[in-house]
Amino acid sequence: MSTYNDLTQLLRDTYDGDAWGNVMEALFESAGHMHARGLSIPATWLYSPGAGGDGTDPECIWYDFCKEATDDALVKFATMLARYSTKLTVAGRDY
Numbered sequence: 001m002s003t004y005n006d007l008t009q010l011l012r013d014t015y016d017g018d019a020w021g022n023v024m025e026a027l028f029e030s031a032g033h034m035h036a037r038g039l040s041i042p043a044t045w046l047y048s049p050g051a052g053g054d055g056t057d058p059e060c061i062w063y064d065f066c067k068e069a070t071d072d073a074l075v076k077f078a079t080m081l082a083r084y085s086t087k088l089t090v091a092g093r094d095y
Contacts, residue, residue: 002069007077010065020094023085029062030078031055039071045082 007026015022031047032055034040041047049055057063066074088094 002065002073004073004076007065007069007073008080010062011081014061020085020088023081023088025060026062027078027081027085028055029057029060029066030074030081032057033066033069033074034078037071037074039075042079042082 007030011022011026027045031041031045032049035047035049036054036056047055056066069077085094
């Protein structure tokens with residue numbers, strides 16, 4: 001099982017200088033797994049899984065970690081990512 005600490009460590013380990021891109025990739029995959037599990041996703045995230053799938057991407061680096069995460073760890077991680085993405089937007093580091 002992936003814990004919140006495992007997920008945040010992977011975020012640090014995979015950081016490539018593109019904070020916005022790294023956060024968005026992790027957030028989209030986390031939200032996809034939340035959707036696939038039937039977990040509540042805040043409306044403020046404006047999340048939609050898109051056509052033809054459950055919102056997860058087996059080729060994403062985050063797929064196995066999110067799949068193995070507990071519900072609590074996944075929700076906590078995705079919530080942290082959403083908050084961080086807001087901070088990046090306010091700082092003008094989004095695109």
